[in-house]
Amino acid sequence: MSVVPHIETHADDDYLVHHQFEDADQQSDTYVIGMWTFLATEVMFFGALFFTYSLYRWTYPMDFYLAHGALNVKWGTINTVVLLVSSFTMACAVHFAQIRNRMGVLGALAVTVSLAFVFLIIKAFEYKEKFDHFLYPGANFRGVIPEHFPHGTPNPNHAQLYFGLYFGMTGLHALHVIIGIITISILGILWVRESKFVTKDYVPTEMVGMYWHFVDLVWIFLFPMMYLIPHPH
Numbered sequence: 001m002s003v004v005p006h007i008e009t010h011a012d013d014d015y016l017v018h019h020q021f022e023d024a025d026q027q028s029d030t031y032v033i034g035m036w037t038f039l040a041t042e043v044m045f046f047g048a049l050f051f052t053y054s055l056y057r058w059t060y061p062m063d064f065y066l067a068h069g070a071l072n073v074k075w076g077t078i079n080t081v082v083l084l085v086s087s088f089t090m091a092c093a094v095h096f097a098q099i100r101n102r103m104g105v106l107g108a109l110a111v112t113v114s115l116a117f118v119f120l121i122i123k124a125f126e127y128k129e130k131f132d133h134f135l136y137p138g139a140n141f142r143g144v145i146p147e148h149f150p151h152g153t154p155n156p157n158h159a160q161l162y163f164g165l166y167f168g169m170t171g172l173h174a175l176h177v178i179i180g181i182i183t184i185s186i187l188g189i190l191w192v193r194e195s196k197f198v199t200k201d202y203v204p205t206e207m208v209g210m211y212w213h214f215v216d217l218v219w220i221f222l223f224p225m226m227y228l229i230p231h232p233h
Contacts, residue, residue, distance in 0.1 A: 035207045039214050046218055049172070053165050053225060056158075061232035063158035067143070068229040069151035070135055071166075072126060076227040079122050080219065086115035087216040090184075094209045097202035102191060105205065109188045112212065116181045123174055130163070137164040151231075166226055173222060176215045183208055 057064045089111040096104030134142035142148075143159035154162070187208050190198045198204050 032203075032207075035210050039210065042214060046169075046172075049165070049169050050221065050225075053169065056161050056165065057229075060155070060158040060161070063154040064162050065229050065232055066149055066152045066154035067159040067162040068226065069149045070130070070133070071227050072129070073227050075122050075126055076223055079119050080223050082115050082119050082122070083216045083219050086112045086119075087213055089115065090209045090212045094202065094206045097198065097205035100199065100202075102194065102199065105191050106188060109184055109191070113181055113184050113188070116177055116184075120174060120177060123170065127167075130167075135159075135163055136167060137161075169222060170226065173215070173218055176218070180212050180215050183211065 089108045093105050093108035093112065096102075096108060130136055133145070133148050134140050135148060137160045141156065141160050141163075143156040143163075144153055146153050187198065187205060190204075
């Protein structure tokens with residue numbers, strides 16, 4: 001007996017339905033519920049970090065404001081635009097998958113992955129700058145050098161808290177970007193090979209798109225939290 005799942009299609013061969021589902025609607029609902037459940041766990045995961053950040057920022061508002069001056073707002077803004085554009089190209093890939101435009105899907109996925117790499121490269125330069133200035137938590141932290149902080153020098157202990165959260169939260173986000181690159185690349189390979197799993201069913205492409213939109217949404221929250229801290233009054 002074969003271990004490969006039997007695959008059925010509608011009578012018009014218009015949509016791929018696997019044997020464990022009664023119809024296409026049940027299959028699609030299962031995909032969506034499973035994906036939203038996964039994203040809910042991701043929200044709780046990042047939510048704990050957001051709560052921790054909010055608590056420390058509320059406790060040390062001035063030091064967080066002064067510490068954030070060491071970040072490069074220009075690079076953060078560029079990365080925001082890069083991810084927003086990548087979210088649009090991912091949406092285009094889903095659209096092309098729905099109308100079964102294979103070349104359109106591959107083109108949109110290629111642009112999305114390219115923009116994801118651009119984001120990571122810019123982030124790597126930002127990290128390098130912080131490490132060159134010893135602005136990372138630990139025994140070598142140098143958070144009292146005035147030229148690194150245009151708005152004023154923060155308390156070094158509180159600055160370490162800020163940069164610990166900065167590296168922790170943006171690093172975790174970068175990890176999700178890397179996972180997204182791998183997932184989108186696998187999806188692209190399936191489209192290159194014209195696998196029925198994606199060509200006859202647009203939902204897998206849509207699920208990957210949902211994940212990528214979530215990754216972009218997390219950055220939309222991280223950018224103002226880390227780069228655009230207003231002066232506390």
